[in-house]
Amino acid sequence: MRYKREVSPSKAGQRWEEIRLDKLNRELSFVGLRIGDVTVDQIAEWRDASLKTLKPPSVRREMTLLSSVFEIAKTEWRWCSNNPVRDVKRPGNGRPRDRRLSADEERRLLERFGYVEGAAPETLMQELAYAFLIALETAMRQGEILSLSKANTFLPQRYVRLDITKNGDSRNVPLSRRAAELIGVLVESAGASGDLFRLESGSADSMFRRVRDELKIDGFRFHDTRHEAITRLARKLELLDLARMTGHRDPRSLMVYYNATATEVASRLD
Numbered sequence: 001m002r003y004k005r006e007v008s009p010s011k012a013g014q015r016w017e018e019i020r021l022d023k024l025n026r027e028l029s030f031v032g033l034r035i036g037d038v039t040v041d042q043i044a045e046w047r048d049a050s051l052k053t054l055k056p057p058s059v060r061r062e063m064t065l066l067s068s069v070f071e072i073a074k075t076e077w078r079w080c081s082n083n084p085v086r087d088v089k090r091p092g093n094g095r096p097r098d099r100r101l102s103a104d105e106e107r108r109l110l111e112r113f114g115y116v117e118g119a120a121p122e123t124l125m126q127e128l129a130y131a132f133l134i135a136l137e138t139a140m141r142q143g144e145i146l147s148l149s150k151a152n153t154f155l156p157q158r159y160v161r162l163d164i165t166k167n168g169d170s171r172n173v174p175l176s177r178r179a180a181e182l183i184g185v186l187v188e189s190a191g192a193s194g195d196l197f198r199l200e201s202g203s204a205d206s207m208f209r210r211v212r213d214e215l216k217i218d219g220f221r222f223h224d225t226r227h228e229a230i231t232r233l234a235r236k237l238e239l240l241d242l243a244r245m246t247g248h249r250d251p252r253s254l255m256v257y258y259n260a261t262a263t264e265v266a267s268r269l270d
Contacts, residue, residue, distance in 0.1 A: 166247070
């Protein structure tokens with residue numbers, strides 16, 4: 001697929017996009033037709049079939065990807081005159097996730113990862129513990145954390161530089177004292193490549209799920225550390241500072257991640 005060869009490599013989410021494109025290539029009934037002959041009805045039929053096995057947010061994401069394919073085919077390659085995905089109603093996003101992490105769950109996860117305070121990680125599981133803790137301190141995404149190297153770490157100035165992020169912008173992420181200590185351990189133990197982690201996202205995902213299920217910690221995903229971190233950071237930072245730190249162009253979108261409980265809010269009223 002030309003889009004996969006030429007466009008996906010330029011995306012921060014290349015791996016996710018390529019997997020979804022392969023899935024769409026297997027599933028779409030109109031694969032093999034001229035792209036200009038694909039109709040709105042065919043897109044709607046695929047959407048309805050997808051909703052029988054996938055949750056609405058997942059179908060929305062796949063529709064967004066398919067729409068991107070049609071847009072490039074229309075504007076860049078001149079293969080079609082319209083984008084039929086634009087004329088198909090997308091399913092609702094549903095309620096945003098609000099899963100919080102308890103202190104006991106955090107302790108149990110770290111214990112199972114084999115985390116030792118102040119000790120350089122020796123195993124990939126211990127590296128996962130460091131990634132997990134850094135995520136809770138900084139609200140960085142898993143892929144952003146695992147991409148860190150000595151070259152983009154500035155501990156005296158207390159920040160790390162992310163050259164590639166999900167929205168395509170680079171940004172500097174300020175570090176709490178705790179985050180700087182964690183990253184400092186990794187910098188000291190980094191190998192000749194300068195990379196702070198050997199662990200890759202695919203392995204980190206499966207490893208985290210395996211440990212989570214083993215500990216019977218229901219419904220918590222690694223990405224939920226972003227919700228937890230943003231909720232914690234909101235107590236310390238002004239709104240615009242928090243948006244800059246987390247990479248949100250629109251501060252209103254932070255509400256998706258801010259999940260303070262009523263009890264937590266009440267404790268700050270007195």
